[in-house]
Amino acid sequence: MKCLGFIIVSVLSINTIFAQNFLPPTLGVLDFEPRGIPTYVSQQFTQILREEIESEELGIVIERSTLLGTLEERGYERSNCITDYCEALVGRLLNADFIVSGSMVYKDSSYIIDANMVSVRTGKLEHTETIIYSGKIEGLMNVPERLSYGIFNFKSPQELAEIEERKRMDAIEVSNDEIMPIEKVPFMFPTTLRSTLFPGWGQFYSDHRRLGWSILGAEAVLATAAIAFYKSYEYKKDDIDLYNRMYAETKDSNKIKEFRTKVVQAEKDHIRYIDNFKYSLFMFGTVWALNITHALIVDLDNNVSNGPDIDIVYNEFTSQPQLRFSIALD
Amino acid sequence: MRWIKLFFISSLFTLFSCDLGKAELDSCLDVFNYPSIIEYPAIGFCPELMDGSVDDEIEVGIYALEVSGVAGIHAQVSYDANKVQIVDVYSGDFFDRSQKPIFVYNDNGQGTLDIYTFFMSNEKTTGGTGEIALIEVKLNSSGQSDFIITSQSELLDPDDVPIAIKGFGKGIINAK
Numbered sequence: 001m002k003c004l005g006f007i008i009v010s011v012l013s014i015n016t017i018f019a020q021n022f023l024p025p026t027l028g029v030l031d032f033e034p035r036g037i038p039t040y041v042s043q044q045f046t047q048i049l050r051e052e053i054e055s056e057e058l059g060i061v062i063e064r065s066t067l068l069g070t071l072e073e074r075g076y077e078r079s080n081c082i083t084d085y086c087e088a089l090v091g092r093l094l095n096a097d098f099i100v101s102g103s104m105v106y107k108d109s110s111y112i113i114d115a116n117m118v119s120v121r122t123g124k125l126e127h128t129e130t131i132i133y134s135g136k137i138e139g140l141m142n143v144p145e146r147l148s149y150g151i152f153n154f155k156s157p158q159e160l161a162e163i164e165e166r167k168r169m170d171a172i173e174v175s176n177d178e179i180m181p182i183e184k185v186p187f188m189f190p191t192t193l194r195s196t197l198f199p200g201w202g203q204f205y206s207d208h209r210r211l212g213w214s215i216l217g218a219e220a221v222l223a224t225a226a227i228a229f230y231k232s233y234e235y236k237k238d239d240i241d242l243y244n245r246m247y248a249e250t251k252d253s254n255k256i257k258e259f260r261t262k263v264v265q266a267e268k269d270h271i272r273y274i275d276n277f278k279y280s281l282f283m284f285g286t287v288w289a290l291n292i293t294h295a296l297i298v299d300l301d302n303n304v305s306n307g308p309d310i311d312i313v314y315n316e317f318t319s320q321p322q323l324r325f326s327i328a329l330d
Numbered sequence: 331m332r333w334i335k336l337f338f339i340s341s342l343f344t345l346f347s348c349d350l351g352k353a354e355l356d357s358c359l360d361v362f363n364y365p366s367i368i369e370y371p372a373i374g375f376c377p378e379l380m381d382g383s384v385d386d387e388i389e390v391g392i393y394a395l396e397v398s399g400v401a402g403i404h405a406q407v408s409y410d411a412n413k414v415q416i417v418d419v420y421s422g423d424f425f426d427r428s429q430k431p432i433f434v435y436n437d438n439g440q441g442t443l444d445i446y447t448f449f450m451s452n453e454k455t456t457g458g459t460g461e462i463a464l465i466e467v468k469l470n471s472s473g474q475s476d477f478i479i480t481s482q483s484e485l486l487d488p489d490d491v492p493i494a495i496k497g498f499g500k501g502i503i504n505a506k
Contacts, residue, residue: 240351
């Protein structure tokens, strides 16, 4: 039985302790001091603030009439009590935990709202909150909700929603950044591309001007030779057709011999020219391919300049050449 | 890149399409087309090699090659009567001038064809290379058969004096 009694007492005590801890504080909210705005505006504002604190269950607010009545009963003027200490005393009179006071200033098309929460027990300023509102006066009456949380150093649901939205937008921005490459990857083979399109262009681009001129010159000579051989080949083909016709049409045996000789010679020349044309074209293609190869090497050299190097070096200890593999660490 | 390559290659083909010319030296008046004949003057067949199918009728020319001062020609042709049959023989243009030449032929049907022609124009003689006669031959059976100019053939001058023939042609007919 003794044990059961102890358990019951303990449970009740814990319950009492927790119940006390979760009790909202009692607040006395004084009308905010109007500066540059009508008094009724500040009174209306303060009243909404009281209602917000109550509705959000942030604290138990002492009725305005009770508050004013208490002050009047004692013959105090509100305007005479503006220090934290004085307000703390008022709170003591009201049996409150905190006194909330503040001011509303209209300046440069903005409302500056200052709110102070003074601890009645210590007489010191617990927290101060300043909100600057720019906009129409109708919107001013939405500020108390935020202020009600602010004086308790909490974030209002509206603020939390704004923070969440901001985070979400940041996340979207980051994901967009991931989709869209931040840095455009440059084309890695500009010299090769140019040399492929036109022989020597890549060498000029990569500042190998001498080689560029050499390649261009060689290609020009080979192309000219190829065209010349091709034209000669065409002329000889015409000769073959002509002498073939004359050979077939003549009845004179001497002429036949003459045309036979000519057509055979034209056929030989014709084959020689077409062969030369092929060789020229092959050389032209070879030089072009070499030009592309060189351009590719230049590009690769530029692309892998920080890559591992393999060198042939002389090892003084073994007195032998050896391969050295090195990687730049910078 | 791909369309550039295609364009480049197709342009090259268009610009530099190579069509090899070929000498067509198949004239019967060209002595180089008689490989069986080494020396001249000669009598030969043109073309020397012929192909055909059984029951086909083909034409073979008989030519005087590199002759000079000729007034009359006797060409004796030996052939395989089991495989081919002489259908007809026509006069060639070698002796054609202001007057037509005398032209006679005799086929014994046993494999010997004799052709006789004589130059009738005022020039009396002619020379060079030319067609003496055109033989129309029918292929009776498959296989290869030879046409040979025999040594009985003659070239004659206006006085009927023989001119030595140094080349006797040979022709081959392949019947499928």
